[in-house]
Amino acid sequence: MSQTLTGCPVDHRALQPNGCPVSARAAAFDPFGGSYQVDPAASLRWSRDEEPVFYSPEIGYWVVTRYEDVKAVFRDNILFSPSIALEKITPVSDEATATLAKYDYAMARTLVNEDEPAHMPRRRVLMDPFTPKELVHHEPMVRRLTREYVDRFVDTGRVDLVDEMLWEVPLTVALHFLGVPEEDMDTMREYSIAHTVNTWGRPAPEEQVAVAEAVGKFWQYAGQVLEKMRQDPSGHGWMPYGIRVQQEQPEVVTDSYLHSMMMAGIVAAHETTANASANAFRLLLENRSVWEELCADPGLISGAVEECLRHSGSVAAWRRLVTADTTIGGVDIPAGSKLLIATSSANRDDRHFEGADDFDIRRENASDHLTFGFGGHQCLGKNLARMEMQIFLEELTTRLPHLELVPDQEFTYLPNTSFRGPDHVWVHWDPAENPERRDPALLGKRHPVTIGEPSKAAVSRTVTVDAITPAADGVVRVTLSDPSGRPLPRWTPGSHIDVDLGELSRQYSLCGDPNDLSVYEIAVLEEPESRGGSRYVHHTLQAGDTLTMRGPRNHFRLDADAERYVFVAGGIGITPVLAMADHVKSAGKDYEIHYCGRDVTTMALLDRVGTDHGDRLVVHSSAAGNRLDIPALLAEPVAGTQIYSCGPERLLAALEEATAHWPEDSLHVEHFTSNLTTLDPANEHSFEVELRDSGLTVTVAADQTVLDALRASNIDIQSDCEEGLCGSCEAPVLDGEVDHRDVVLTKTERAQNKSMMTCCSRACGSKLTLAL
Template sequence: MVAPKTAACPVHSSFNPLSDNYLSDPYPTLSAVRDEVPVFFAPEVDMWVVTRYDDIDAIFRDPATFSASVGQRPVFPMSSEAQSILAKGFHAFPVMSDCDPPRHTRIRKHNMTGFSGRRIAKLEPKVLAKATQMFDGIRPGLVDLVDAVTYPLPAYMIFTFIGFPDEDMDTLKRWCGNRMLFSWGHPSPALQAEIATNMVHYWRYCENFVAERARSPQDDFTSDLIRIHQADPDSLSLHEITNIAYGLSFAGHETTTNFTSNAVHRLLTHREQWDAVVADQGLINNAIEETLRYDSSIIAWRRMATRPTTVGGVDIPGGAKLMLLLGAAGRDPGHFSAPEEFDIHRGDARRHLAFGKGIHYCIGAALARMEARIVLDLLATRAPEVRIVDDQEYTFPANISFRGPQQLWVQWPASDS
C-alpha cells in the first residue's frame, strides 16, 4: 500500500466503489467527489482516485509517468487456491491494455494491421445478418434485450473477428462468465477458484486455436497475425498471438455488451429522444457518442505512478495505484454544458474519454461503434414502439470498472412497424 504520508493529504475513507448504492447508481457519488475533492486517496481500494476530465486526459497522454501495467491486475489479493490453479496452466502476460512501451508499441502496430478497414468492413455484413436473425427471433411481450441481443451479439462479433468457430461460442461465453469479477471485483475464494479454472480452460483453448491457425491460416484477425509471425518470427511470437486472442475475446465482448445495453436503456428512458431517433436514424451516431459520455460501459480504469508526481495539485507518491473515474470525467461541467442531462443533440459528445486517449486509445472503438449502430438501427426500424418496463429493478456487475444492466426488460410490440 502506498498511502498518504501526512494527515494533510486528501483521504476519502467512505468512498467504496463496490458498495450497493454505488453499484446501483454511481453518478451522484462521482459528481460529488469530483466537485468536493477531485484527487484523493481511497483506503477501501488502496488507490488514489482522480475525477476531473483534464487530469485524466493528462494521465492518459503521459505513459512514461503513468504505467498501464496495473490495468488488469486483481484489485484485491488472489487466494492461494486461485494462484495455484493459474500457475498450472495460465501463461498470459501483458500485451496491450496493461502493457507499456516498447512492447506495447510493437504489439499495437501489428494489431492495427489486423484491425484494418478492410477487416472491419468484411465483418459488418456478418454482424448485421446475425443481429437481424436475433431480432427475427423476438416475439411480442416481455423481452430481456440483454439476453436476446446485447449479450450474444458482441460475443458473436468478436469471436467471428478473431476466427473462433461458431460451434465453440457457447463454451467460450461460459468460460467468460464472471471473468470481470476476478480482476475488477472482490469475489470469494471459492468463486476465484472457479473463475481461475475457466481462465485456464480458455487459455488452453486459445493456445490450441493459434497452433491450428499457424498450421492452416484462414481469413480472420488471428490469421493476419500468424502471417506477420511467419514473415518475421522475431517480430511477433505465437505466445504473443495467443495472449492477444485471449485478451481481445474478453475485452471486445463484455464492454460492448454493456455499451450497447446502456445506449438502449438511456434512449428508451428518454422517450422524446428515442422518438427523435426513430424519426431520423441519422441521429444514431451522435446518440452513441452521448451514451459513451453520459453512461460509459467503463466508468473507471487504472494506472500506476512510475515516479513521484503531482495530479490536480495533489502530490502522488511513486508506485501509487490510481483509479481514473471516467464516469466523473464524462460529466465534468468544466468540459460539458448541462453535463447531467442526456442529450443526443449535444455537439461535443464525441470529446468523451470512454475509449481512453494517447497510445492506449481503444483499438476496438470502431467495432464497438459499429455493433451499437446496427442494434439501434434495427431496433428503431423493427420496433419503434418498443417500451421500457418502468418498474424493473436494474442490477449491475459488482466490479469497479465495467457497468451495464444485467437485464433490460422491454415490452416488445405486437407487430413490427
C-alpha cells in the same frame, strides 16, 4: 484516522491531530457496491467538485475524477504505466492461485497493459484490421446476425435484450473478427464473465476457486484454438493476421503475446460492446422522447451512440502505475502509487461537457468522451463497437419503435471497478403494432453506418420553417423553430448554422435575438451564381417545410472586453454584424456600423438596423454615390478598438490592407465562401504527420488531405464543411510549419502555428507533429 490504514502512502505520524489527508468521503469510497455500482459518475460528483484527486484506503488507489486530469494521465504512458491494467484488484487465495497454475495460466502482456518501448511497435503492426477500410467488410455480417436475432423475438412481445441479443451478437462478432470458430457460445459466456470477475471484481473467498477454474479453462481453450489457426493462418480474422505478421516479425509478435491476445481480445471485443449496448438501450428507453426522435430520423443514430458512450459508457475506470513522483490536479503523488482513473466521472465533468448530466444526442463534443481511452492506448476496437451499436439501434428503432422498458424492473450490475452494464434489460411491446406487418418493405431499408467518429454533420436536428418574408429585394428572412416547441440551443453573436437544402449544405449566420430561443432567424440572398442553395430557399422552400440543421457554432466570436467597435457589413454580411451590434448596444459599449450595398432596396434588414441602431449607423450605397472610403475610415489606429466585418472577398481584402498598420488582430472577418480547389497532386507534395499522443506516424499523400489520412489510420477527428470554413476539424500543432489554407484562423493564430484545419491545410516541409 490512524496509521493502521493499510497501504496509505501518507506518513500520518508527521501530521497534527485530526490532520489526516484522507477525507471521510474518500475513506468511504467503495467501488464494489453502493452508489458506484448504480451510477459511478453520479457517485463521484462530490469528488469532481471538491476533491478531484483522492486516496482510497479501501482499495489502496489514488482516484482521479476530472476530465483534464484523466486525459493527462492517458496521454503519458511513461509516467503513468499501464502495466497494472489487468492486475487482479483483489488478492486471491492460495488455492485459487494453484488452480490457475494447473492450467499453466500465464496471461502476460497485451495491448492493454504493455509498457513502451514494446507496446507501440506491436500496436502498429497489428492495427490494420481495425481501420475503417477493413472494418467496412464486417458490416454485412453484423447486420445479418442482428436481423437473425431480432427475428427470433420480434413477435413475442417481451424479451430480455441482454440475454436474447446484446450479449450473444457481440460475442459472435468478436469471435468472427478474431477468426475463432463460432461454437461453445454458452461456455464462452461463462469464461468471459469469469475473466472480468477475476481481474476487476471482488469474488468472495468461496467463489475464487470456481472463478479460477473457469479462467484456467478459458486460457487453455484460447491456446487450443490458436494452435488450430497456426496450421492454416490464411483465413480471415485478427488472430490469423497476427500469425502472418509473426512469421515476418517474430521478435515483435511472440508466441506468448498471441496467446494472451487471443484471450484478452475475446473479452475486449465482446463484453465492453455488449455492456455499452445494454446501457444505451436502457438510457434511450428511459428518455422516451429521444428514442422517438431516433425512430423518426435514423440520421441521428451515430451521434446518439457517442452520447450514450459518454453519458453511460461500459468502461467506468482504468488503472495506471505512477513511475516517478508527480503531481495530478495539484496533488502530490509519490512513485509507486496506483491510480484508478475514473473515465465515467471524467465523461460527466461539467468543466468539459456543458450540462454534463444531461442526455443530449446532439452534443457536438460528445465524442470527446474517454470511454475508449485516449492516446497510445486508445481502444483499437472502438469503431467495431460503434458499428455494432449503430446497427442494433437501427434494427430496433425500425422494427420495434413501440418498444418500452418493462416497468419497475431492478437493474443489477456485476460488481467490479471497471466495466459496467446491466445484467438484464427487459422490454415489452404489442406485436400487433409491429410496423413490418403493415409495410414488409421496411426490412429492406438500410441507413449508412458511420465507421469512425461521426462528423459534426451527424449532429443534426429537424426544424420547421415558420415563415419566409421579404427582407430586401432578392433577400428573404427565414424563421425556424423546433417542431415540438422545445427551446433551440443557445447561441452567441457571430454564430452560424448549417442547413441542408435538398442535396446541398449551406452556412447561414443567425441574425435574431440570442435571448429568444423559441425561434432562429437567418437571411438568405439569392445569388445569381448560386450553386443551388439560395435558389432552393427562394424558389422551393415554403412555410411549414422541415429542414435538417446543425449547430449553432461560432468561429466569429465577439471580444466582449474591447472598448470600442467598428462594424463593417457588406450586403448579406449584415446578418452576423447585426447580432453583434445588438449585443454591444445592450452592454453600453461605444460602436459604429458601416453598412455597404449596391442600393438601399437590396440591403437586407435595413429597416431593422436603422430602427435599432440609427444613431450609430452609416449607410453606404453605390447607387447613391457614397461608397465607403475604407482607407479614410481606418487611417488612424484607435486604441482599444476592434473591427468586425462580414461581406464579399473584395471588401475583406480592402479592410485587411487598410488595417495593416493597426495592432495585430484588430480585424476580425467572416468569409462567405472558401477558395479551396481540388487537390492537384502535380502541385502538392507528400509529407509525414507524427501523432504524439497516439504514437503513430501517418503519411499524407500528395492527393490526400490530412483529415483523410488520419481517418484511414483509425484516428478520431471531427469535421463538417471540409472546405476550411467551419473550424470543426482543428488539430493542435506541436512542431513543423503549416501551410494554412483555411479562412478560420486569424493572422496571429497562423503565425503562432499552434493549430491547423486538417481538411485543407498542409505541411510546408516534410513533417508535422500534432497532439493527436
